[in-house]
Amino acid sequence: MLDIKKMRQDPDFYKKKLGTRGVKPEEIDEVLDLDKKRRDLLQKTEALKAQRNEASEKIGEAKKKGENADEAIAQTRKLGADIKELDKKVDANDEKLHDLLAGIPNIPHDDVPVSLTEEGATELRKVGTIRKFDFEPKHHWDIGTNLGILDFDRAHKVSGARFVYYLGLGAQLERAVYNFMLDEHMKDGYTEVLPPYIVNAASMYGTGQYPKFRDSVYRVNGEDMTLIPTAEVPLTNYLRGEVIPTEELPVYVTALSPCFRSEAGAAGRDTRGLIRMHQFNKVEMVKYTKAEDSWDELEKMTANGENILKKLNIPYHVITLTTGDMSFTAAMTHDIELWMPAQNKYREVSSCSNCTDFQARRMHTQYRDENGNLQYVHTLNGSGLAVGRTVAAILENYQNEDGSVTIPNVLVPYMHGVTKITKENAVPFRNK
Known part of the structure; x- marks a missing residue:
């Protein structure tokens, strides 16, 4: 399997090299789009987790002071539900990304003769x-x-x-x-x-x-x-x-x-x-x-x-x-x-x-x-x-x-x- 980080850094290199093996540029684009979507989803998840942590702290502070914490509790539950939904989206995205990456061949060495058939060995x-x-x-x-x-x-x-x-x-x-x-x-x-x-x-x-x-x-x-x-x-x-x-x-x-x-x-x-x-x-x-x-x-x-x-x-x-x-x-x-x-x-x-x-x-x-x-x-x-x-x-x-x-x-x-x-x-x- 190829290194997605390297592919992200130099997509044109991967499109050129893998094109010699019959991989279409749009296949690389699809992988990179899913990779970006994954990082965006994870960023949203982390932001929601930070908000949930803040809400949890508010619940603790309210209880110490004997104040009503219902609003903070409701917010925590909603954030938890939102995080759960995002986690499902991350898992589905990861599965699709993994399947696409698993179907892409290795990068050929520069000395390998270029041909989409056996002719030219x-x-x-x-x-x-x-x-x-x-x-x-x-x-x-x-x-x-x-x-x-x-x-x-x-x-x-x-x-x-x-x-x-x-x-x-x-x-x-x-x-x-x-x-x-x-x-x-x-x-x-x-x-x-x-x-x-x-x-x-x-x-x-x-x-x-x-x-x-x-x-x-x-x-x-x-x-x-x-x-x-x-x-x-x-x-x-x-x-x-x-x-x-x-x-x-x-x-x-x-x-x-x-x-x-x-x-x-x-x-x-x-x-x-x-x-x-x-x-x-x-x-x-x-x-x-x-x-x-x-x-x-x-x-x-x-x-x-x-x-x-x-x-x-x-x-x-x-x-x-x-x-x-x-x-x-x-x-x-x-x-x-x-x-x-x-x-x-x-x-x-x-x-x-x-x-x-x-x-x-x-x-x-x-x-x-x-x-x-x-x-x-x-x-x-x-x-x-x-x-x-x-x-x-x-x-x-x-x-x-x-x-x-x-x-x-x-x-x-x-x-x-x-x-x-x-x-x-x-x-x-x-x-x-």
């Missing part, structure tokens, strides 16, 4: 050599289905579209990938966490999923409890409402979790394969930092994600998303996109974002600076990486003409020595 670097195949590379869903390690049809029977069964060495490959990721992140200083997979509405609000993206999640127990769309939610809310000791900053945490997304608005997009699922595994990275450190920490976090692909030897590039394409809470986002040979294009596998103090204000997560003053932390999050998409890239980049898939060297120990997935070893119960 800046490529920062391209890493790795794209493999030249001497045969037509297959899509990962065909590779996995032919090997028997991915079963979309039976998942559709059991759960519906955008679900999958991993079988045999396919399930083992998924496990190898996320265990490798977690081990690498721990080497980079992250503390591994096993978080809850169901969170309350306050947690969803804290990281910015609510109220804007309420229709993109799976809610349970009415509207209060939600299956997590990403481990960012429980990891970032872990210190919600707390003052973090300065000496503990920066805090690095990582977690593997299932992620549940209804994918509302994604109809017709990536209907096949592992790219856009209702349930998928992801290793998440989250940081809490001091304000002055957060931009350096964003670059480090991006490098942590890149490290996984470098060691897997999968080509990728890093782009900075446009103002209109980055997430609601982000001030800047670097996307890591890996190479998918069958699609002949890069596909996103990680978004690393600096949310500055936007989430911390919603969560009231702070620290004390060197002068002892309370400051909001900056929060960062990034996929390290989306596991299913990484598996898809392995299947496509490491496929062989005979339909087998070679295991990347760094994953062989996690695969208990298996170096290649073939039809003969893929799913043991089918090869008896």
